[in-house]
Amino acid sequence: MTTASAPPATHAIEVRDLHKSFGDLEVLSGIDFTVGHGEVVCVIGPSGSGKSTLLRCVNRLEEPTSGQIFIEGEDITHPDADVDALRSRIGMVFQSFNLFPHLSVLRNLTLAQKRVKKRPKPEAIEVAKRNLDRVGLSDKIDAFPAHLSGGQQQRVAIARALSMDPDMMLFDEPTSALDPELVGEVLEVMRKLVDEGMTMMVVTHEMGFAREVADRVVFMDGGVVVEEGPPEQILADPQHERTRRFLQMVL
């Protein structure tokens, strides 16, 4: 581990001068960004602005081209960083749920617990049941993903991430693939996590949700953070023309 050279863990997530290119296309052009312990940060911005890429760099699903990322003070861009161990501490929820369709809900929740955390089966099942209860789907424990509604699938995906007892959660537009009438139940679950003090980084187009629960809103455009601040300021009184234009379009 590289804790010796790491700065004190004042932030859950700290991103310094992050650049990311796909071939010739620079998608992130120098991002500086933090999420404090227990903080809820919503990232907004137009399509293609690099929100997903930033989120995916934080657990290294994408390799940063340059820059540094610290998780709890540990430099995860360091060549010696244990990426698998890191990821098991960061829950991730995808727009398209990505449940494992060949496994029951219970096995979706226990697989990584057993294989990564080496939890004995009874304990893994115990944890899975507790987290299914948290998202209100205890009765679906033996169902297969294909038999669940989109909203239910996303709640199971959240329970799956929570079953690893993560220090923080990343959400990439968790409600964008849902029918409008199913958005509420997912946001409900996320609100509960906020109340429990979970550290969260949420890419979202749900401005109402951001206004209500975010400690901070970050507006990205063209691969940079244009402005950030408390939701009432960013959403109601943005300082930058690009932010204003974006909000006019989505509100």
Add this chain to the structure above:
Amino acid sequence: MTKRQRQRLVRGALYAVFVLVVLVVSLVADWPRIQHSFFNLEIAAEMFPRVVTVAARNTLLYTFLAFTFGLGLGLLLALMRLSTIGPYRWFARIYIEIFRGLPALLTIFLVGFGLPIAFGVRWNILVYITLGLGLVSAAYMAETIRAGIEGVPKGQMEAARSLGMSYSRAMMSVVIPQGFRIVIPPLTNELVLLIKDTSLLFVLGTTATTMELLKYGRDLLNQRFNPTPLIVVGLVYLAITVPMTQLVGVLERRNQRAR
């Protein structure tokens, strides 16, 4: 004449032609002779139970051995083909190109006669059979399996990795099981081809106890100077392969519905 009437006339004519051909053939054909040559019940009866207990059993055994070996090697080659390490990728590509491009018989000769000459080894014939057929089918199965693995949405690997699973763990527990569901129909087709390819094994000089279906039928044909054994053996092949191709159809339809 309306269009409809004309259509009916054409259909009627086509039926008539069919009936006529069947009639002529059945009148012209020398039925007693055909029956004696191809459906000689006496000779057919003699073949039982050996055609099942020895010949069919060996065919199935060789198929099983080659399929198991080919599946294992094919999976390995598929993973190599998808590897980020260049030399693995190249090796798999070259292997697949070579063994798909060669006649299966050449590979069987190479294994069955080339290896013993080159290395002075005398292995059990089952080893030559497994290698001779398995090396070829591995090349075909590798491409099938690779397509299956690539058919699993990328999000599955990402979800597994984001939970902390290593690449190989994610492959084993998440991607490969789903990939296999996709490739069961084409793999079953592979199996049917393999069953038929066991008929090439006669070149290895199989004996009375190791002969498979076709060799058994051919030997009897020569002994009795009558083609009935080939018909019987053919029916045994069909009894094995037709249910499997039917199964492929069912599986494919089910896969389609699951999408």
